[in-house]
Amino acid sequence: MPEPIPSSAAVSARMSRQGSRDTAPEIAVRRLLHASGMRYRVNVPVPGMTRRTIDIVFPRAKVAVFLDGCFWHGCPQHATQPKSNAEWWRAKLDKNMSRDAETTEHLQAEGWTVLRFWEHEMPGDVATTVRATVLSTGRRG
Secondary structure (H helix, E strand, C coil): CCCCCCCHHHHHHHHHHCCCCCHHHHHHHHHHHHHHHCCCCCCEEECCCCCCCEEEEEECEEEEEHHHHHHHHHHCCCCCCCCCCHHHCCCCCHHHHEEEEEEEEHHHHHHCCCEEEEECCCCHHHHHHHHHHHHHCCCCC
């Protein structure tokens, strides 16, 4: 499907500023994990899948953490449906959600524990869950 024409210059400018890595929720969770003694890697390519990355990775423990944006990944609580270019956006967002599911299935088949969180979840709660999961594997970091 060809790229649609932006509905306005303001919308185009706003969308071009959207970050895909080092978002505020990611940084908040990473700071809490680091402060608790956890060491990890960031933005690591998904093994065996091109053009996909894991937000926070604990390689020895084989734990992959994704912090998904509500709009881009279809949060059931906060996702919105754009009115302009609605058909194009629906296809784009559906493809994102399908890619997320495919990535999760691929990693799990390779023996990884996959944790997915929404950007609106409290960083402290996310960090607590991640830390408990990594520690339960017996292989930190």
